[in-house]
Amino acid sequence: MxxxxxxxxxxxxxxxxxxxxxxxxxxxxxxxxxxxxxxxxxxxxxxxxxxxxxxxxxxxxxxxxxxxxxxxxxxxxxxxxxxxxxxxxxxxxxxxxxxxxxxxxxxxxxxxxxxxxxxxxxxxxxxxxxxxxxxxxxxxxxxxxxxxxxxxxxxxxxxxxxxxxxxxxxxxxxxxxxxxxxxxxxxxxxxxxxxxxxxxxxxxxxxxSTEELTHRVVTLAASREGVVDAADTERRRIERDLHDGAQQRLTSLAMNLGIARASLADAPEPARDVIAQAHDEAKHALVELRDVVRGMHPAVLDDRGLDAALSGLAARSPVPVRLDVQMPERAAREVEAVAYFVVSEALTNATTHAHASSIDVRVKFERDRLQVTVTDDGNGGADPARGTGLDGLRKRVSSVDGTLHISSPPGGPTTLTAEMPCAL
Amino acid sequence: MRVVIAEDSVLLREGLARLLQTADIEVVDTVSDADALLRAADEHRPDLAVVDVRMPPDYTDEGVRAALVLRRQWPDMAVLLLSQYVEERYAVDLLTGETSGVGYLLKDRVADVTEFLDALHRVMDGGTALDPEVVSQLLVRRQGDPLDRLTPRERDVLGLMAEGRSNTNIAQALVLSDSAVAKHINNIFTKLDIPPTDSSNRRVLAVLQFLHS
Incomplete structure (x- = not known):
């Protein structure tokens, strides 16, 4: 025209x-x-x-x-x-x-x-x-x-x-x-x-024609929602499988090695050393596995919601985190999963790349939008174009029609803001 | 000492039973869901119930709800909850009111056999055992204001105190003398404006109430 x-x-x-x-x-x-x-x-x-x-x-x-x-x-x-x-x-x-x-x-x-x-x-x-x-x-x-x-x-x-x-x-x-x-x-x-x-x-x-384009947008939106949903379901399934399988087995293994270590006090020293080492490694593996599961899709997110999941994340952060979550009720599960992922990635970046000494996490719900803001006092200079997880983060946020804004001047501070449409 | 174990994973249920038996604790029954736990508690009246939070049929917080029932019906029965993740609200629910003999630990902690048995004995003796992660989550919630007045060392002591540890235990963990620990505790109570108390159990309650307020 x-x-x-x-x-x-x-x-x-x-x-x-x-x-x-x-x-x-x-x-x-x-x-x-x-x-x-x-x-x-x-x-x-x-x-x-x-x-x-x-x-x-x-x-x-x-x-x-x-x-x-x-x-x-x-x-x-x-x-x-x-x-x-x-x-x-x-x-x-x-x-x-x-x-x-x-x-x-x-x-x-x-x-x-x-x-x-x-x-x-x-x-x-x-x-x-x-x-x-x-x-x-x-x-x-x-x-x-x-x-x-x-x-x-x-x-x-x-x-x-x-x-x-x-x-x-x-x-x-x-x-x-x-x-x-x-x-x-x-x-x-x-x-x-x-x-x-x-x-x-x-x-x-x-x-x-316009109608065809409209139709195509509707179809694409639906199919993308399907893909996002499928990916989410898959993450949940893997979490459950790991919990029911590998985690239980590993816990049991570590416990048995612990029993052996405690009760075989009079075994020859080389044997005791090997058992102690095996016990320590099993405990390590358990911690690593738990971190993997938590990074992917922690069970607490589904069971208790974003607030509870984020407080767990904040508590485990080696850098002190201030957490302020203002949510009247639970959001859609995809939105919760993305918000959790945003905070999780932001905390990792602030700790490992920016060497921050304090981090501020705010989650608030306003006019049908969920806003997640993570600010750290680290050395800034985060650039989505240069690898790191920021690009993946942006993709994950846009998968729920959200936007991600990063402000990170050299010398800091870094502020990461994700906004996602979200009906409660 | 007589114990009932409620845990839906066979592997962990049997592992736990074995662990307790090696520590000369009598396991009178092992069950796999909350209803069976309530029946077993009624039948055996154990000193302690070790309870998994997530159990059939819904795999959410059946264990917590069953534990609350146990505590209401048999206030003398100690309860140790094991969970895949920690949720501070569970701890607060469990510790509301005059309580003793309550524990809430991450399931992974059973791998640290000595530490775990230590916590379990503390709970059976009427004490408290809160997972360090519960305590740090509570601390995250209560940031700013009076907590900022604590020195890093005092924060460490506060954390261990909230876990339910005794002065001696805190002194060992931080490599301090008993008197130094006592001094830190006094400072903490003054700075946070918590009325001092001798019983470590009441002390945990006071600290948790402060953290949760």
């Missing part, structure tokens, strides 16, 4: 009627419109025949499934080629850019690609244009040729009668007048036809 103003692409200067009419005769715009219509006639004829034959072939071959699919696939290929050709025609003669469709997904299986092409509304609109080009385009091209031919030849009718006779003077004069009228009307006729063609092309050849 942005390019509908083709009338303004070049100027015909002063609009005094006879001057304008004369200038219009050799204005570039007139001749480009004419060329556009004439090429439209040729392409229109070809596309009408091609599309008609392929549609007919598809229906005829319908009983043999393979034949029908092949012919439909061919139809799609032809449609794409014709659409590209028509687009370049509009661009070349009318300076009109028609929006391209999205590039086809590469590596998609043939049959699925064919089906998807057939299912797309844009395919059928494009085909509609090509069929229409065989009628309207051919007609418009024919009118353009007729008008110009008549306009250029009929005015000579008067001279013809004078030179050779054969027709009456009155008829000759009438032809001449008609010819002159047509000649001066020709620029307006071809331009109007070209504009009409452009309007139709805009409506039918452009990649997607």
């Amino acid at each position: 942005t390019y509908m103003t083709i009338t303004a692409t070049d100027s015909d200067g002063v609009r005094s009627a006879p001057g304008t009419a004369l200038r219009a005769l050799w204005s570039a715009r007139t001749w480009r419109a004419t060329t556009h219509l004439v090429t439209g006639l040729l392409i229109g004829l070809a596309s009408f025949v091609g599309v008609f034959l392929l549609v007919a072939a598809t229906f005829t071959l319908a009983p043999t499934l393979v034949g029908a699919v092949l012919s439909m696939a061919l139809l799609l290929v032809v449609n794409r080629a014709l659409t590209a050709l028509q687009r370049s025609r509009f661009a070349a003669f009318l300076n009109l850019q028609i929006q391209r469709p999205a590039a086809p997904v590469t590596g998609e299986p043939f049959v699925r690609r064919t089906l998807r092409g057939l299912g797309a509304g844009s395919t059928w609109r494009q085909l509609g244009y090509h069929v229409l080009a065989g009628v309207f385009g051919v007609l418009a091209g024919a009118i353009a040729i007729a008008v110009w031919s008549a306009g250029l030849t009929f005015p000579l009718a008067f001279l013809y009668t004078q030179a050779w006779g054969g027709i009456s003077l009155a008829a000759g004069a009438a032809s001449t007048v008609t010819g002159l009228v047509l000649l001066f009307a020709a620029p307006w006729i071809v331009r109007t036809l070209a504009m009409a063609d452009a309007a139709i092309a805009q409506a039918l050849l452009s990649a997607e």
